[in-house]
Amino acid sequence: MKKVFQPFWSYDILKTERWLSQMAEAGYLLQKFNRMTRCFYFTKSISTTLTYRISFDKSSAGVMSSTLRNAGWSTAASSGHWKVAVNANSPESIQTSPVREGILKHNRVIFYIFLALLGYLSVVLVAGISGIGSSWLQDGSDGFVPSPWWILTFFFFALVALLLVLSVYSVNRISKTNKELSAGAPDAVPSPSRWTSKNAENSKPYGQPIRKIKVGWMYAPDKLEKWLEGMEARGYHLYRVDSLGIIFYFVKGEPWKVRYQADYQRNIDRGYLNIHEDAGWKIMFGSSSTFDKWTIWSQQYSENAEAPQFYSEGSTHLQHARRVAILYTAIFLPVLAIHAFNLSWMIRGVLSNTSVSVVSLAIYILSFILFGSFIYRIWAYYMRLKRTYVYRTN
């Protein structure tokens, strides 16, 4: 059995797939791999033409679709959530394949872990260097005492430097792969922000565009929907939203009936974009940030028709609202708690006549109110939605 060490195989999936095919061409067939030791094991055989597809599937099923099995796919090897599928049919005849979305999602997680590590290591390194530097500058005599333990310090810094290089490489490589997977023609997973700009190009405005600024609509998405629907009814047609989702551009025309839906998803994949587009929804906005995966969809309908429903079942709509509410609570509640703690100290200071900066007190009170309002507004949205569905079923 031939063993090959591939430390970065999961960073460039396309390259790894090509490499596996080349190995098969050379007569080395993949037997197993280990995602922890990063080793691939091959058995020697005759030269074979094989197509490999690597996938990452976190779902509890872990089974291959029967259609894929019938199309000649089988699992060559798997390790953890990683799976390598293989197909012996001629590459041109293969039409179906395992999905790539899982890899993109997984890569994104790894990317942010390394980014956080990078931030942390930079701080450690800068602090360490500046510490050494300043003690040198101050006075050479008391800074250093020669000691055999110094080897540990140097070892630590060497480790930090090594990790730093690894993080830079990982962040770089993963972002490149994800861009390739997102942009490269055959395996593309379209990014919602690109779809939005594509839509905007198709609907160039006639006349003077009208700009409206809307901040913090994600804490009351139903109000944004109503506002946009009202604008359309008065003849102001939304044609573009800026990339941050703050500036809304309208153009004046005839009154239209348009249904809007602001939707939050933890991950936006190809299936998500396809199903809504096929159902007649047009994507007007897609956020590119990590925590706020918001999209805004619109669908025009005729005067005497029923308004199209994005969520036809109340429970799925409410489930969506609850997820958003819990997410924002998880983000802002700790911040709120820290503010409350600091504020209580400040107020205690005021009461005991210790000097407390009025400006910082005001800033603390204001941000406390602001973060509190986010949590309040998102749960108020959830309750509003809940009431509409209770009312509807009665």
Added chain:
Amino acid sequence: MDIEKVLKKYVPMTETAFYILLSLAKPRHGYGIVKHVEEISNGRLRLGSGTVYGTLTKMQKDGVIVLFSDEERKTLYEMTDVGKNLLETEIVRLKELNDNAVKYEEGSL
């Protein structure tokens, strides 16, 4: 998720979930499900794409369905053996409901 847990979580199924799973006896695109359900319910049920996507995501996570991509790189959804088991269990329950409904109509209940 093993079959006992799936049954506990899904049975009794909502009308929407039942029809979505029923549609996936053969692989379909997301919107293909919407159209199929509208057809077999004689236009009575027009599922919203958000509801369908949300249900599909949940079903995939629980191993009731799987997905793969076709030659145009569009996502296809298909029932797994666990999903089939769930559907059959639900059908037994629905048949009981139907039998009793028929008995009621015949006045024999």
